[in-house]
Amino acid sequence: IHCQIQLIIETGNSNFDFGSRVIFTARRPIYDTVTETTSIILSDESWRFNYPEGRTLIHDELQFDNLTGTLDFFMNIILGYDFDSFSELGGTEYFRKAQQVVDLAQTTASPGWTRAANNRRNKFTLVSDLLNASYEPLRTAYYSYHRLGLDQFSSDPELARQEVLDALTMIRDSKRRATSNYLFDIFFDTKAREIAGIFGEAEAPVRREAYSILLETDQGHLTEYSNLQN
Template identity: 35%
Template sequence: MKKLISLFLLLFLYNVSFSQELLATVQVNSQQVAGSNQQAFKVLEKSLKDFINNTSWTGKKLQNFEKIKSNFAIVVASRDGNRFTASIVVQAVRPVYGTTYESPLINLQDTRFTFDYVENENLIFNERQFSGKNLIDVISFYVYLILGYDADSFQSMSGTQWFQKAQQIAQNGQSQNTYDGWKQINEPRSRSILIGEILNPNMAQLRSSFYTYHRGGMDNLFNQDQTGAKRAIFDALMQLKMYENSFQQNYFFNLFITTKSDEIYNIFNSGNNGGIVLSDLKQLMILFAPKFTDDKWNKWK
């Protein structure tokens, strides 16, 4: 009997200690929907949180500290029966080795988010076909996008398998003509365009720089001597000069620059840059992100 109890406790502790791949928070803001049943939005919020955190997206069991911290913030603009029109902000961060600092992986807003939802319905993901309601499809797409970004930051190009999952979801979404946000034409910054750019061989350098930026740079940035880490980040960013004539309409590229702009500015704003020619990086960042020229790049000394 004692052996059975010990075995039960061991299995219980194993299940408590291990969980799925994401640690996500979810917010559903329904303030714009006057007179609507607010309880339905609370149920939706909890259902989405459980769906994201409890679905086995990769088949791996991870300890709590290994899970990817992410946030899904949905703002509902209108409701017509069971159809909702909304926007969604998707964010994820990555821990930096030896510190409590978390580096942003992705921070985007998707304004083409219409979906159908019935209170208390089961949310079940099927990668082989479109759900017909668009809710779990959009959420699942961004989950795999986050998994891909995270994997790429730890091992060069290792996010491909998860990006391909996202691409399959996008292709499923394109197969219907009911919901916006999946088209490859006449919808700038669509989900299909984003994942297509990520997997385009022409963007391999950006993905390679993304890896070097994090593993060679950020994970060593908090050493006593920051020279090598800053040089790795500088070199990774300067490698992106190859896109100077093609980045303007590239969603993937501009998303990287926007997500990382604050971090890049802060890294090189310390005045201790180990002989790096900061003016070269400044010139490049003014080209890539001119909207930040006055409040960031021109402040570098």
């Protein structure tokens, strides 16, 4: 898996305590092409950790550390999304491993690992939603989007677009029943530009149908989809 980590250090002190923002961008290949698709973009806006220069990073599944624990958590989430894109609900094993990191973190006071009333967009909520059966239709749509849609694009673009359209319909229906938009926002923050490109060259009826779904489902990226109205 190709993964890029962008770390922005915002604060630091003489005790080697750092406050930062971090963005993880993962990619997967598209079948029968030399191109890749961005599979998921994840971020932590308030990552705090301690790192003295030269310290060895050790993977420890029994003792929590907010530096290695955060890396373990996001790597398992990325693996889960990657496996979900190749087989229906295939990433569950890795989401459960991420849940184990969250459970271990409950023994500490590290921020972002508990269900906070004033911040529902944290690591606790992310993995809880991914393992919640209510969001399985979204995960199934994620598989359809990649394996039945993108991976068929080189051989049958029209069929691939229809599969992507069907996936977006599943996402719309799932969002109507959802109590949280977190996973949907992650999906569209990752995929909005790609979706606009997929339907930009489609026949007018398909473009307009896609736009109708996106108008309801992804209000945050309507500028990206403006060319689909015509």
